[in-house]
Amino acid sequence: MHAVLTNIAxxxxxxxSEAFPDQNEDYFHLFxxxxxxxxxxxxxxxxxxxxxxxxxNFVQTYxxxxxxxxxxxxxFKLNGSGYRIHDRGKFTRREIKAIVMHFTADDMLLELLNVRYKEMKEKAKEILSEVRT
Incomplete structure (x- = not known):
């Protein structure tokens, strides 16, 4: 968890998957x-x-x-209002837009991302409280 503390700072x-490594679904899969x-x-x-x-981070596998x-x-904004590209790799903006639209088409995904956001914030509070004691 030392690396997590450094990243928080x-x-x-x-x-x-770093904060919850034992989860069955560490990563999402998209076809x-x-x-x-x-x-x-x-x-x-x-x-x-x-x-x-x-x-x-979308990684196309071969x-x-x-x-x-x-x-x-x-x-990506968790209210679903948009996103900003940090790194395009070999993808065009049009390809990224299509892939992101496909990935976020299901409202359940947005709900899950929001749940995970809250879990990560709670985990951070837990880690910080352990350090302080």
Whole structure:
């Protein structure tokens, strides 16, 4: 957890799977036009911050080919009002928009991301209270 503390102090987002490594569903999986993406969700763990955002890292995998994975990263607003691209990788803005729209089409996903955001904030409070005692 020392790395998590460092990230909290620096304001760096922390991947959900780092804070909750024993979860069955550490990452999301997305199939889009015959492509497989693994999506990692990272959150600001500063308990005082009210950013209401998640950083989503989309990694396109090539399970049967000897190719390096392609990826892009966005900062997505948890109220569903939009996103900002942090890294496009080899993807065009149009491709990213289509992939993100497909990924967020189900309202249940937005609810789950909000639940995970709250869990991460609670985890940060727990970690900080342990350090103080």
């Amino acid at each position: 620096k304001g760096i987002t922390v991947c959900y 889009y036009i015959g492509k497989l993406f693994i999506v990692a969700d990272s959150y600001c763990m500063n308990p005082d911050c009210k950013c209401q955002e998640v950083v989503l 399970p049967r080919e000897d190719r390096k994975a392609d990826s892009f990263m966005i900062r």
